[in-house]
Structure formats: structure tokens, C-alpha cells
Amino acid sequence: MSTEYEPVIGLEIHVQLKTRTKMFCGCELSFGEEPNTRTCPICLGLPGTLPVTNAQAVQYGIMMGLALGCEIAPRSIFHRKNYFYPDLAKGYQISQYDIPLCLGGRLGDVRIHRIHLEEDAAKLVHVGASGRIHGSEASVVDYNRGGTPLAEIVTEPDLRSAEQARDWLQLLRETLRQLGVSDVNMEEGSLRCDANVSIRPKGTHALGTKTELKNMNSFRYVMQGINAEIARQTALLESGESVTQETLHFDPVSGRISSLRSKEEAHDYRYFPEPDLVPIVPTPEMMAAAEAAIPELPADREARYESDFGIPTDTAHLFAYEPTWGTYFERVAVEGNRDAKAAAIWVTELRTRLGADADPHKSAVVPAQLAALAALVAAKKVTAGSARTVLDKMVETGDHPDRIAEAEGLTVMEDSGELSQIVAKVISENPDVVEKVRGGNAKAMGALVGPIMRETKGRADGGEVNRLLREQLGV
Amino acid sequence: MIELTAKQAADAIRSGDLDANEYFEFYRQRAASDPYNSYTWVAEKAPEIDTRKPFAGVPIAIKDLFCTEGIPSQAGSKILEDYRPPYTATSVDRLTTHAGGTLLGKTNQDEFAMGSSTENSAYGPTLNPWDTSRVPGGSSGGSAAVVAGATAPWSIGTDTGGSIRQPAALTGIVGLKPTYGAISRYGMIAFASSLDQAGPFTRDVTDSAMLLSAMVGADPCDQTSLGLPEPVRIPTANDLKGIRLGVPEELAGEGIEDGVLKAFNDTLELAKSLGATVETTHLPHAPHGLAAYYLIAPAECSSNLARYDGVRYGFRKSGASTLIDMYTQTREAGFGAEVKRRIMLGTYALSSGYYDAYYGRAQKVRTLISQDFKNAWDKFDFIVTPTAPGVAFELGSKTADPLAMYLNDFCTVPMSLAGIPAISIPNGLSEGLPVGFQIAGPAFSENRILDAALALEKAIGFDASKAYA
Amino acid sequence: MLSSDQVLHVARLARLELTPEEVERFGGELSKVLDHIELIGQLELEDVPPTSHVIDVENALRADEPRPSMPVERALESAPDAAEGGFRVPSPGAS
Numbered sequence A: 001m002s003t004e005y006e007p008v009i010g011l012e013i014h015v016q017l018k019t020r021t022k023m024f025c026g027c028e029l030s031f032g033e034e035p036n037t038r039t040c041p042i043c044l045g046l047p048g049t050l051p052v053t054n055a056q057a058v059q060y061g062i063m064m065g066l067a068l069g070c071e072i073a074p075r076s077i078f079h080r081k082n083y084f085y086p087d088l089a090k091g092y093q094i095s096q097y098d099i100p101l102c103l104g105g106r107l108g109d110v111r112i113h114r115i116h117l118e119e120d121a122a123k124l125v126h127v128g129a130s131g132r133i134h135g136s137e138a139s140v141v142d143y144n145r146g147g148t149p150l151a152e153i154v155t156e157p158d159l160r161s162a163e164q165a166r167d168w169l170q171l172l173r174e175t176l177r178q179l180g181v182s183d184v185n186m187e188e189g190s191l192r193c194d195a196n197v198s199i200r201p202k203g204t205h206a207l208g209t210k211t212e213l214k215n216m217n218s219f220r221y222v223m224q225g226i227n228a229e230i231a232r233q234t235a236l237l238e239s240g241e242s243v244t245q246e247t248l249h250f251d252p253v254s255g256r257i258s259s260l261r262s263k264e265e266a267h268d269y270r271y272f273p274e275p276d277l278v279p280i281v282p283t284p285e286m287m288a289a290a291e292a293a294i295p296e297l298p299a300d301r302e303a304r305y306e307s308d309f310g311i312p313t314d315t316a317h318l319f320a321y322e323p324t325w326g327t328y329f330e331r332v333a334v335e336g337n338r339d340a341k342a343a344a345i346w347v348t349e350l351r352t353r354l355g356a357d358a359d360p361h362k363s364a365v366v367p368a369q370l371a372a373l374a375a376l377v378a379a380k381k382v383t384a385g386s387a388r389t390v391l392d393k394m395v396e397t398g399d400h401p402d403r404i405a406e407a408e409g410l411t412v413m414e415d416s417g418e419l420s421q422i423v424a425k426v427i428s429e430n431p432d433v434v435e436k437v438r439g440g441n442a443k444a445m446g447a448l449v450g451p452i453m454r455e456t457k458g459r460a461d462g463g464e465v466n467r468l469l470r471e472q473l474g475v
Numbered sequence B: 001m002i003e004l005t006a007k008q009a010a011d012a013i014r015s016g017d018l019d020a021n022e023y024f025e026f027y028r029q030r031a032a033s034d035p036y037n038s039y040t041w042v043a044e045k046a047p048e049i050d051t052r053k054p055f056a057g058v059p060i061a062i063k064d065l066f067c068t069e070g071i072p073s074q075a076g077s078k079i080l081e082d083y084r085p086p087y088t089a090t091s092v093d094r095l096t097t098h099a100g101g102t103l104l105g106k107t108n109q110d111e112f113a114m115g116s117s118t119e120n121s122a123y124g125p126t127l128n129p130w131d132t133s134r135v136p137g138g139s140s141g142g143s144a145a146v147v148a149g150a151t152a153p154w155s156i157g158t159d160t161g162g163s164i165r166q167p168a169a170l171t172g173i174v175g176l177k178p179t180y181g182a183i184s185r186y187g188m189i190a191f192a193s194s195l196d197q198a199g200p201f202t203r204d205v206t207d208s209a210m211l212l213s214a215m216v217g218a219d220p221c222d223q224t225s226l227g228l229p230e231p232v233r234i235p236t237a238n239d240l241k242g243i244r245l246g247v248p249e250e251l252a253g254e255g256i257e258d259g260v261l262k263a264f265n266d267t268l269e270l271a272k273s274l275g276a277t278v279e280t281t282h283l284p285h286a287p288h289g290l291a292a293y294y295l296i297a298p299a300e301c302s303s304n305l306a307r308y309d310g311v312r313y314g315f316r317k318s319g320a321s322t323l324i325d326m327y328t329q330t331r332e333a334g335f336g337a338e339v340k341r342r343i344m345l346g347t348y349a350l351s352s353g354y355y356d357a358y359y360g361r362a363q364k365v366r367t368l369i370s371q372d373f374k375n376a377w378d379k380f381d382f383i384v385t386p387t388a389p390g391v392a393f394e395l396g397s398k399t400a401d402p403l404a405m406y407l408n409d410f411c412t413v414p415m416s417l418a419g420i421p422a423i424s425i426p427n428g429l430s431e432g433l434p435v436g437f438q439i440a441g442p443a444f445s446e447n448r449i450l451d452a453a454l455a456l457e458k459a460i461g462f463d464a465s466k467a468y469a
Numbered sequence C: 001m002l003s004s005d006q007v008l009h010v011a012r013l014a015r016l017e018l019t020p021e022e023v024e025r026f027g028g029e030l031s032k033v034l035d036h037i038e039l040i041g042q043l044e045l046e047d048v049p050p051t052s053h054v055i056d057v058e059n060a061l062r063a064d065e066p067r068p069s070m071p072v073e074r075a076l077e078s079a080p081d082a083a084e085g086g087f088r089v090p091s092p093g094a095s
């Protein structure tokens, strides 16, 4: 029998911070501008220039640390990470090394190892052969992105499957999005994820040799890439070979994994404390400002919806991770005299109609009217089925539900004489069903409800229909 | 005109006794025909002069490594040949735009400030105006030579381990290295960021105070700049009453040439006659300063000079077809031997497995040296030493032996590591060549240092005009 | 004494191309300097904290306020090989 392996996965996530300017200079962040139009002497690394740290980036870093339960370092410093590459204007990246801004922490069931601040590299665009460099490929460097503030989040190796990694990354993304520190868009590169993957025989504790998997720019690729790497490592071990520690590239098109740096010498970054920058020592004022800037986060919101509004867990979760809908729900619940469960149902219905990405506050349906619709149903003035039709109209016209129900003739039939006649008519038209019911098959009665509802155009109250059927059938 | 100090000239221009344009043109012509190779660029005409400003019309020479917008700023290196920055260094801007000084020229220097003789310049060595067969010291040798040779009334340079004080000593002028952080480093092409500091070269102590006063100040573009806690005053002291001078045995004995030591001891006697007490003391870790310095400075420079890669500006060696060849060939052809030597040394000191043994230890030695000075301030107002262990040496005499060259900084490096201010004033002659007297004080004690330096300057009565008369 | 392999390794890290003569010369010179520097190896430094800044300044942060960037022409004006609005280099992948 073959050994069963357990994957051990840790993530390293680079988050582009949503500041107005770059990490160490006053250039505005670039969003697809023409190449090299967002540069200055500092981010081009011109001789004599010096970096100056962006206060907002530091605040975002502290906010992230606080939101993820980290300890904020009383004194952290920047280091230089030295290596040559054309996307690196100074020949080194300013990053944090052994004394990062945030240490420890947790999100969900994954521990955070650290969070540190650094600057992003520029962009290299590959072009064809040029006259100058005869017969060889050339690249053109665009420094617009160079110096964009990044926070790097490193987790402990607490994840045990690719699916779990993807789900956790989604949780992290939502948390960061709600924090307002980043656009967290994987496709656009404002959220970038590398994974450290190793496997070990199930039940053992020693860690296997890990590889670092790069370039997974969607949640799907994160899952596919990790799964492919787990499969690759498993195959290696099963055939008696061993895993080599290396950096790997996942190609989502072919699904293949290849080695990224096999040829170059091992990197020696020669880290040393950045002499141009002074330590970050968060003052009580800086801490208070960061604390105050943190909005309610998904986990807290979910708990509040459950305890304060008493709505089911899955709905609470939905509204917590889609805060626009959560906020809208809260308004409907308040308008509806805190009949929160009903409010939750009808907000969910509205979400199905508008789509999860829509902003309900901008729709034709104002919270008070949605609350009024819920009240109509609660008062049995319209049936649940009719209420859905009313909601369709509300989305279309923005009319009040009372008026729509009235105008469309969707209010519950209050005249039980009329309903009684319809019931009698349907009974007379379905002798075979009647026979079954009378023969003891009570369930068969259901076959009569449909035609009655059709006759009443859904305006009949279900309970009343049942009562009348039993009465007239004598069961 | 040549006799006027910068302050006298500024006063005369303001009072209308001296025509600013005439004065500028006088120096411009001297600079243009400078016989010592002190300049790498000289202004072609006088700029607009605003006579309401304090330095209005007083020309100033600037070390090549200060960035000046649109004007070559090459740091003595081929890799920056004809590089014209799009911005001006904060300190230069303060002197020109704010104080009204007029940019006369850019001065020669050791490449990227690495050297003690100005022989390591891609633009040829600068000669010592006292004896053209000798070096002016370095790395700010050009800025020293222009003042000594009177091709500029004053100038600025930078000091990383002695690069202002040592050339000032070797050319018989006043050179001041301020407290680290007193003057913005923004726009100074970096050698070793935790040590580099700008400062004035002047004929006398009064000019030094005046030039310093316009340069200091915190700068939002430099996180490590603090300015000074009080304005720089024009010094007025006539004596040294109550001043306690400490003479560290480690820096004022062994290894110092006899003539230099004699001049130093003579001045100590003068100091006593002016009311100072003089006592021998110890800076036990100072002799290790050189070793710490020659780890920290190369380590920082190996990183600071990584940006010279032929991509964004400066020299690129043509013909390379791969990126790695482009890098290595550009840097091989663009850097001189001493720069390469220090990049190699610094890269090695920071490389994996060696950091703790070299860079890490050097940073700790730095702590000990700072502590030595702090202990000294309990007993002394100033520490005094000879500025350099010898007089100006012959061109080429030390280029083959890096270590012998490095020993020139023996007396100046400890203050740099501690970040404290120190001045070198002319202290007479030995073998017919100038020697310097160094006064170091606690951080931010510039005003007190300048006062003491003024009192000694008057007592010493050095005649600088021999070099240019 | 630094071996020529060590010298070459360091030169490669520093992106310097050295001639065989330079390798030999630097090996000797650096070894001599390192011998002197190694004197600090004799000091007892166990409990001594390192100094990376001599000044006592913290934070000194910059407000997140945009400043004008340079026009692209200015950014490229000193470039040894400007092309297509950028800085052209031999492709890192090419060999």
C-alpha cells in the first residue's frame, strides 16, 4: 500500500497599497498611463536622490497588522535588498528584513508570520530585435510602477490543501478590501500570491523540502498551481526521488510547472540596514489614527449579524463579505421594525435580481419599500409568490409595493366565498384525485393546490386553501 | 580683490564698494585659467545677481558630486561623464537661490569621493597649489585647491572619513565637517550614506561660519537631516579661557610625522597661553576606526553604486548583446580602480556568511567609538589632534599601496564614525608645507568649535597667501 | 588570502568584469586590507549593540501628497538607449 501524503502550504502575498503616491517619492501611482510618465529623480534612482517614507503606507501597514491581530513593532527598520535587474532603479529594493512592521497574527485558521513594507519593481516590456543590439532580443523598462508601496504578508505553513489556500486567500482579499488598503485585484496585479509547498507522509510532523511557486494571478490558478505542484512532488517521492528546493513557475495554459532560476548563481541579497531611512517608531497618535481608520471587518460583521439580527449563519456570512449588501440589509431591517429575518429574505431576493456586484443603494428599490414588501407578506396581504412578482415590478418602476399589489390584483383574496367557489370547481373537475384522497392518500391533495393557485393567480393564501380543501373533501 | 575673504567681499558688495559682476568675472577668469586642474566645469558668464541676498555676487565653487541642474555633475567618474542632472542639491540651492551665491564652477575630486589625494579622478589629478608635484589631499581636493590657489573665494566639499579636513590641512585652509545631519544630503551623489556630510572650505574661520550658516537646515527630502538646534553665529572669541582640551594618545602620537607633531604641540602651548587646559586622554577604540570605516564605507558604496548600470543615465559600454555583459562591461569600463576595489571589498563584507564577521562587527566598533567620545565630553570641551599624519605627499607615491593611502584618514575617521563635528585649521608649515590642527566637539557644538578655532587662528597667524601670491 | 574563485564570485555579485590581472591584483590588495581590518576581530563585541545611524531621528514621514512627475522626455534625456518611451536594455532572457 502506498503512503498517503499531506500537503503543507504557506503563502506569501504582495499587496499594492492604495496610497495616492509612491512609497518613497511624491509620484502618483500609475494606472495604465503612458510609460515613464510617473517618474521623478527619486524613483528613477538618479544620483544623489534619497527616499522619504510615505506616512499613509505606514498607516495602511499598521491597519493591516491590527486587523490581522499582529503585534506592531515598537521600532522597525528598512533594509536594502541588493541585486541587479533593470526593473530595479537603484540596484537594490528597499524592504524590511529582520525587524518588520508587524509580527505574528492570525486570520481565520491561518497564522500570520509577518507583514512588512517595501517598494514594487518597475515593469519590463519585451520587444523584438532592434538595430542597436543587433540580432538579439531587447526589453524596454517602464518605471511607472517602480516604487509603488507594497505590503508583503507571509503566513505560517498552516494550509493543508489547494482549496483551503484559495478559500483563505479569498477571505484575506475581502478583509483587505474592506480595510480599504488595496484594490486587491489579482488579475491587475494589486494582489499577488506565491505559495511555498511541501508534502509529508500523513501523520508525520517534520516538514518536507519546500518549493516556491510563483505567478498565480487568479484564485483558480492558485488552486490549480498548488494542486499541480502537490501532484508533482507526490510523483517524485513515490518514484523514490526527492524534491529539490527551488523557485517554480506555473503555466496556467499548459498546467505545467517549470524551474524559474536554474542557471543563475544562488541569490545573495547582501541585506544591510538602509542608511537613508530612519526607524519607524509608531507613536500613540499613529496607532490611534490607524485604529480609527479600521472599519468593521467581515468576521466581526458576521458575528454581529447573527447575534444582533438573529439571521441564519450563511446569510450573515453573505452580508458580511458583501458589505454593500450588508449595509443595505441593515437599513431594511431597521425600516422593517427590526423584523430582520424577513428583511434578510427579501434583500437576498433583491440581490438575486440585481446581481451580487450591483449596489442596491443605487437601485429603484429603497430600503423602506423593501421593508414594506416584507410587511405585506408578514401581514398575509400578499402571498410569498405574489410578493416576488411585486418585487420584479419594484425593481422596474420603483413604485411602492402596496400600489403594485393593488394595481396588479395581487393582494390575497379576502373574500373566502370566492375562494370557496374556486375550490369547489377544482374538486369537481378532478374526480380521480378526489377519489385517491378519499381513499386515504392525503398527499394527493397537493395535486389540487396547483390548479386552485392558477385559478386565483396566486392571490390565495396557502393555509386557507388547505383548510377549504379539507373542509370540502371531508378529510 | 584677491585679498578679500568671502565675508569681506560680501560686505563690500552690499555697501556698494565692490561691483558684484566685476568680482565674479575676476574669479571666473582665474578659474578658467586654473593651473592646478581643480575644476571640471567653469561658468561661462556671471549669472543674474540679486544684491539684496547675503552672499550676493560672491562666487562659489562646488564639488563635482553635488547635483546642479543642467550642469555637469560627474562625481569625478567616467561613468557619469557629462551627466547633467534635472535637479539641484538642497545644500547648493540654499547657497545660490536662497543666499544669493553665484555658481562659479564644479571642482575635481576623487571618483565618487573615494580617495585621499584626488588622484582617483577620471578627469586627471588636482595639484597642490603649495607644490604642484604634490597632491592636495582628497577626496575634495579640487575644492581645497580652488581656495588655496585663490581661484575661488570659497567652496564646498563633502567629508565621509576626512575628505574635507584632510585636504584643507594639506592646502593650508579651513575645512569644516559638520555634525552628521546638519546639512541635507539630498542631491549629493552618495559614497557612504551613513557618513557623508557636506561642509565649507574657506580661507578663514569667519568665512567658514558664514558659509555653514547658509547650508544647514533640516530638509524634508532627507530623513536623516536635522539642521542645527541654534543658528550658526559669526565667531568672536579671542581666547580659550576655561576651555578643556583633550589630546587622545591614540591619535596624536605614533604614526604622526615629526614636523606635524611639533606643529601640533606648539599650538597646544599656544592654547594654554590663551587660557585653555590641555590634558592627555584616551579614545581606546579610535585606532580601530580605520578598520570599521573601511568596512562600513565600502559596504554602503557597493550598494550606492549599483545604480550605475548603463540603463537610465550615464555611460554604457556599447556592443554587449546580453544584459549581464552590458552590466559588467559598462561597470568595468566606467569605474576606476579604487572604486572597483571598494565595491569589491564592500560586496565581500556584506556577502552571505561574512556579514556578521565584517559589517556587523564594524557597526559595533562604531558604537564603541561613539561611546569613547561621549565619555570624553564628561571631561573635555573638545578633542584635538593633528588633522593628517603627514604633509601633502608626492603625486603617485601612494597609489600603489591602498593601505598606505587609507592611513591618511587615521585621525579624521573616528569623528566621522561618531557623526560629530570637527574643523581643521591651518597650523603652520612643516617642510614648507601646510599642516592642519583638528578640533572635534560633541554633536551640534559647531558654534563653540568655531569660536575656539577663531581664537587659535588669530594666535597662529597663518599666512595663506603664499600659495597664490 | 582571497582565492581567485572568491574574487570572481564577488566580482560577479558586483557586476564587474575583471581581467585575469585584475583578479590577481585585487586578490592581493583586498587580502592586505582585510588583514588590517581583521584586527577588529580581537575586540570583545558580544554585548555591544550595532550603530547604523548616528542620529536620533524617528519616523520623519512624508504626507501622501502628490508632487508633479517629470515629463517622459526629461526622464529619458540621459538614457544611453531610449526607445519606445522607455529605457531599452538587452533582454534579461537573451544569452
Ligand SMILES: [Mg+2]
Residues within 6 Å of the ligand: A014, A095, A118, A152
Ligand atoms: Mg517582497
Ligand SMILES: [Zn+2]
Residues within 6 Å of the ligand: A022, A025, A026, A027, A038, A039, A040, A041, A042, A043, A044, A147
Ligand atoms: Zn517618483
